[in-house]
Amino acid sequence: MSAAPLIELRGVVTRFGDNLVHDGVDLAIGQGEIVALVGGSGSGKTTLLRHIIGLTRPQAGEVRLFGERLGAGTAEQVRALQRRFGVLFQQGALFSAFNVAENIAFPLRESRVASEAEIRDLVALKLAMVELEPAHALLMPSELSGGMVKRVALARALALEPELLLLDEPTAGLDPDRSAAFVALIRSLQQRLGLTVVLVTHDVDTLAALASRVAVLGERRILSYATLAETLKVEHPFVRRFFLGEHGRRALARANGGD
Numbered sequence: 001m002s003a004a005p006l007i008e009l010r011g012v013v014t015r016f017g018d019n020l021v022h023d024g025v026d027l028a029i030g031q032g033e034i035v036a037l038v039g040g041s042g043s044g045k046t047t048l049l050r051h052i053i054g055l056t057r058p059q060a061g062e063v064r065l066f067g068e069r070l071g072a073g074t075a076e077q078v079r080a081l082q083r084r085f086g087v088l089f090q091q092g093a094l095f096s097a098f099n100v101a102e103n104i105a106f107p108l109r110e111s112r113v114a115s116e117a118e119i120r121d122l123v124a125l126k127l128a129m130v131e132l133e134p135a136h137a138l139l140m141p142s143e144l145s146g147g148m149v150k151r152v153a154l155a156r157a158l159a160l161e162p163e164l165l166l167l168d169e170p171t172a173g174l175d176p177d178r179s180a181a182f183v184a185l186i187r188s189l190q191q192r193l194g195l196t197v198v199l200v201t202h203d204v205d206t207l208a209a210l211a212s213r214v215a216v217l218g219e220r221r222i223l224s225y226a227t228l229a230e231t232l233k234v235e236h237p238f239v240r241r242f243f244l245g246e247h248g249r250r251a252l253a254r255a256n257g258g259d
Ligand SMILES: Nc1ncnc2c1ncn2[C@@H]1O[C@H](COP(=O)(O)OP(=O)(O)OP(=O)(O)O)[C@@H](O)[C@H]1O
Pocket: 016, 019, 021, 039, 040, 041, 042, 043, 044, 045, 046, 047, 048
């Protein structure tokens, strides 16, 4: 029998007032996968990420993370669960009043798992891991380029050595070169650290370079959950537009070694 999925959503229903966003979402993500979640604007991708980590709760259905039902544990169990995943929110969301080192150190200080001396070493290690220089530690977020903000946010997401990494639009706002470099970094860290990754993206280049499977969210449920090659065969207007519009076609050609 195969291992239980790392993430499992069953029959998830989400409603904000009259707005029914999810109506029976089922999704199972296994250890070591890189799953790209795509869907039209407002289809509920970010909300699904938030459900996975327990930031919001669906009206109905079940969300299991690492085999545990969210919302069932004690405060200590919830904290233990939270240490097992890292999140890169849209725009990086660094604390603007903290410098780079303090941002990366934040989860370590919050969880009280390390002494100040260990935190200094860990911050240096994480900075190197995301290919930033030691001198960057003292910069403030306002002094960083968009690509650096993402790297610092990634270092912070990895501070507690999570098994699972959730990325919301990781390459949004980056130019093509910086975007490709960030994708390569995510890929190498995923392999080196054995991470499971769930990412929301509108960018076919990012998806084609990273995803082992693609989950398409539409009509309030998962329309398709398959490899990219299989996803391309799905006859649905969103899929045709997303992958086979001009931008998508060019990105796929690049991923296949063309262009
Ligand atoms: N806290 C909230 N209160 C009310 N409505 C919300 C809330 N969060 C999300 N929504 C609504 O739920 C729907 C899904 O939002 P969500 O941000 O998850 O979509 P998305 O697929 O990530 O969109 P986008 O691609 O535009 O970022 C939208 O209609 C949004 O307005």
